[in-house]
Amino acid sequence: MNAPRKYSEIPPLIEAIQWIGTNLEAIKEFTKSAPNSGITHRGEIIIPQGCCNLMASKGDFITKNQMGNFTVYPVKMFREMYQPFIEIHETEPTL
DSSP, rough: OOOOOOOOOOOOOEEEEEOOOSSSHHHHHTTTTTTOOOOOTTOOOOETTTTTTEEEEEEEEEETTTTOOEEEOOOHHHHHHHOOOOOOOOOOOOO
């Protein structure tokens, strides 16, 4: 019998950095942005993305997925969608 089965999506692992208004160099390094990316007069950061630019306001999170694509999320949305990744190292049991 070939009945439908339910599956759950494997949670993706992302990297993220928060724009706090003073960490432009860290954002540039994280996004590999061109040196001309900068801060607007309203304190937003411009992140060049091929055909378009991403804009992050102070407090926003910039994420990079496993494919290397960037997305900007407001703090509230980021916190609802993501939680810190805690790496667990398994050790050999001692006898």
